[in-house]
Amino acid sequence: MAIITVEHLRKTYGAHTAVDDVSFSVEEGEIFGIVGRNGAGKSTTVECVAGLRVPTSGRVEVGADLKEEVGVQLQDCRLPDKIRVGEALDLYASFYSRPADWRALLDEVGLDPRRTFATLSGGQRQRLSLALALVGSPRIAILDELTTGLDPLARRDTWELITRVRERGVTVVLVTHFMEEAERLCDRVAVIAGGRVLALDTPSGLVERAGVTPQVTRATLDDAFLALTDHPSD
Template structure:
């Protein structure tokens, strides 16, 4: 079995009486994008800052490429690149100056020109940091995390504050970086981001790991119910509801019928994976043609609901989260 490049075992971190990270354990394989997913205040940033040797743990062990980052943080300085959530540069420094400055901190830095090309920054090499867009600043922060030629890179809340187009462009860049051979720890509170990018992940809530696995595997482990949503015009809605209610009472593949809140004309039908094959013939037999038919796809939000019993709010910050730990 391939040796993990990152190993976190029973990690614990407190701030006075507040527990920020509680018995967190995970391992990261070479060459993967590994996600640390959870709402704001869950303990994600504290976890990776402790892993990087930037905070002292109160318990547990953390290793990067076999080195204990708590006992000897300097041992991983040239192996680990870190893009922190609130890192910032002086407004007057240019992109090229920042890369050259950071390159001087390492014995074997990457080629700044290659990083500029990799991250689509070549044309901005002489632009000052304060004049960069949000997406350009994030790309520069990735470049600075990679300038030391690290084997592992931590990217913390990489796309917070970006518009949807810039966020998706940044996702493409993260995959491009992974393809160069860098193992990536991606800290995020965006479910869609984790589903798109992560090979495997842990979901952290209130400082504890509540789920771990591949995004598709975690979703597949949920119950096997499926939901089909149909939408009708006003005059067809009541007859369709009556047909589907009878179907739920008689058909073994249909277990429930409901009307989603705030969506006029929609009817949600829940059942086994074959529920669609029950709904369509029943509506056809009654000569009822819906304006729209769609199946509801499970997501990591459903996983979060299943393991915590509450809905996922990416802007939520639990009252028990430690002060100073914003994610």
């Protein structure tokens, strides 16, 4: 059953079209990936889904209460410099009727509740942003470039956390430009370029559709992504 439906979504800013006739649906309980190069329209698309931007036209239907049941992690997490990590989680938890245990969340993302926001590295801020997105016990988690700024070990730890989140029954929409991340985590992937969906399939289906034939190693989503976006009309 689809928990998110997007039909003919269009978002313009003056003469600039950021999203142009995007359609897809997300099934309840899946990890749905949106991949594309910088400026492809990925973030604008999910911000419309999350209710943070108003579409110029088209339809977005989310089968959940946007305030109570949708958690959002944006690319840039900004909080007051002097707020402590634990204070931020405690504050966000107070917004919800059935919040998660924020102390357990901090353990999962590996952050010290006594640290102030100003002292966190870029990767630590990303992990705090993830915890803030999950503290409301959402049915849907929208994660935008979640692992940007993380070192390889922290990135893999975060992948394991996303898998555990899905195992709890949360539907995940994952925006990424790391093809390995999409291949590892996603049930289906939408490839977006120039504000349009070029292809939508399972990771293995995209590889097959792109017709990539590596010489030594198996085809990966990297190969498929490059083939699809370099020749979108093929």
